[in-house]
Amino acid sequence: MKNWLRQHALCLAATLGRLTRTPLASLLNVGVIGVALALPLAFYVVLANVQGCARANAPTPQLSLFLKIDAPAAAAREIEARLKKHEGIAKYRFIARDQALADLKASTGLADVIASLNRNPLPDGFVVDAKENSAAVLEKLRDEFKAWPGVEHVQLDSAWARRLDATLHLGRLIVLGLAALLAFALVAVTFNTIRLQMLTQRAEIEVAKMIGATNPFVRRPFLYYGALTGLLGAAVGWGIVWGGLRLLNDRLAGLGQLYDAQLRLTHLSLPDTLSLCLFAATLGWLGAWLSASRNLAELEE
Amino acid sequence: MISFSQVTKRYPGAGGGYEALKSATLDIQPGEMVFITGHSGAGKSTLLKLMAAIERPTSGTVLVNHQNVSTLRASALPFVRRNFGLMFQDHKLLYDRSVYQNVVLPLNIIGYNAAEAGKRVRAALDKVGLLAKEKAMPVTLSGGEQQRLAIARAIVHRPSILLADEPTANLDAAYALELGELLRSFNQVGVTVVIATHDEQLQSRLQPRCIALAQGRVTQ
Known part of the structure; x- marks a missing residue:
């Protein structure tokens, strides 16, 4: 040796x-x-x-969660609790349906049309920022959220990430x-x-x-x-x-x-x-x- | 020590090639001094190359220290070759290396450490009278000195067999005699010495056993 x-x-x-x-x-x-x-x-x-x-x-892509239109307030609270606990999420924001309607009224100039509605067509919603922004992670989160009870639709703008x-x-x-x-x-x-x-x-x-x-x-x-x-x-x-x-x-x-x-x-x-x-x-x-x-x-x- | 039985060596070439050695059978005992004699082209160099495991026989068996060179793996051949000290007809000195570097080569190959190698190189150079020239380059040496340098390289690792191909070919008579004495001195300390030569003066002085070759056949 x-x-x-x-x-x-x-x-x-x-x-x-x-x-x-x-x-x-x-x-x-x-x-x-x-x-x-x-x-x-x-x-x-x-x-x-x-x-x-x-x-x-790059602007961080966000996930938008829309609840079912007739979801009770309890469902929104439960989803909020889940988001809070979730490890892959950086921050989230709750947008109540009334708030969403008010925003729409203020920003789009559709006040008359909206006023003519006899009920609010908008659901409660959450805007979620994930910790990681790769397309794969975001898509995984989307699929996960979709499966939660009370969630009607999850929208992800992942095109730019892709x-x-x-x-x-x-x-x-x-x-x-x-x-x-x-x-x-x-x-x-x-x-x-x-x-x-x-x-x-x-x-x-x-x-x-x-x-x-x-x-x-x-x-x-x-x-x-x-x-x-x-x-x-x-x-x-x-x-x-x-x-x-x-x-x-x-x-x-x-x-x-x-x-x-x-x-x-x-x-x-x-x-x-x-x-x-x-x-x-x-x-x-x-x-x-x-x-x-x-x-x-x-x-x- | 070295034993040939029915050894034939054929070199490939036009017309079925060239048979340098034809069914040679011979035995060399440990401690012997043997001359291989014959004219140029008789097969003396081929015989030496076969002994030193530099070439393999086309047919027949070559035994060196009971090892069959014909059937050994190629990777084992270098270790057989280390039993030999070789003096080539053209010396094969390395002209871009100093005298010391030339002599130390076999020791580097075997893997001696620098201190032990240094001692052995100086002992070998002393033996051939070149100790003062260890830093010289081979081109600055005379023909006789180059020959002695080749001897130092051949004996530095204390081989049990010394093979010399036409060692006196380019030397004047006085140098040739001196060289003969040197070879005899190695033989006297137990080294088997095999010399291919047609120098009859050397032969009559050393009185060795002779193996005569003619056209690739052993004739006596």
Whole structure:
């Protein structure tokens, strides 16, 4: 075990040495990977910001509960009690039928028509704000309310929530597609780099194999190299997006002032940054593994 | 220690390929010094490669320390190879590494720690008289020094068998004699030494057992 750890430590040191011995080639390699990663990353960051912004600023959708027209006052009280206890509800407001009629009279200019009615056609009602505003949650609440006794109709304006969700979903799909394409690019770049490296070190690999090196021993430094370039590439991509955001935020602040709003794009969260690093390092490792294994197989023929 | 029975090695190629070795049968005992003699193309190098498990026989059995190289899994072969110290005809030194780095390679492969490896590398370099040149690059060494560097790399992990392919091919007579003495000294401490050569002077000096090859067949 100790021996194994030592071999890995040695290997990591040798890999770092190799990276610094050929600074220009390493820099270009890392740069290519960084640029490739920056594109989907930037898209993702913008998307995450839009998503956060939309959630924060959009008017909250409300659920309107209408009771049966002949519902007794007790039914309204019972529903109120239920709403109070309900965990998914942020706040609610009771609108008595008389109040509703008075509002209608005052706001619509239909006073004459309404006056001519011999009884109030409006039911008691509640206006409910949910804690979570995703379409799925709201629809679930609607279905739940519908089942309560004394409730005649529940109205939910979920169209905008659906539209927003669909748009964000599309955005995420585009990010995923881009990420997949560029993941492939990352694997291809490392595959090629490692192939070239192994060609230049062919003599050494052949000797090592003849005097008893196992395939994992030969492969290991290349795997480290792949993972490390992936990781550094991720750092470069992160840096590119960071720089872009800084430039953009300066402009956005000016624009925001004109509109009297605070506009600011935030960078990747720490968990997202860590997953980015892991993702890039894994892909670099994968490209190197494919390349090294293929090369070793060719050697053995 | 090494035992060949009816070993044939055929390399693929036009016209049914080329048979480098034809039903060779031979035995080498522990501690022996053996010369493989014959003209170029007689199959000496092939024989050494088969011994060191670098190549596998087309048919027949090769036993190294009672392990059948022909049937071993590919992943087990590196461990068989570690029994051997190899001196290649073209040395196969790594010219982008220092003398020390060249010699330490087998120890890194086996996984020695740095301190122990350092001791062994210096012992090996001392043995071949290159201790003062551990930081030099191989290109700066003379032909004879490069040959001795190759020896140091072959013996640094204290193999039980030393295989040398034409070790005196590019050396003048004085160096060749010196090398012969060095090989004899390894043999005297119990290392099995197998040398492929057509150097008759070396042969008459060391008086080893000879296995003669002609056109891929063992003739004596």
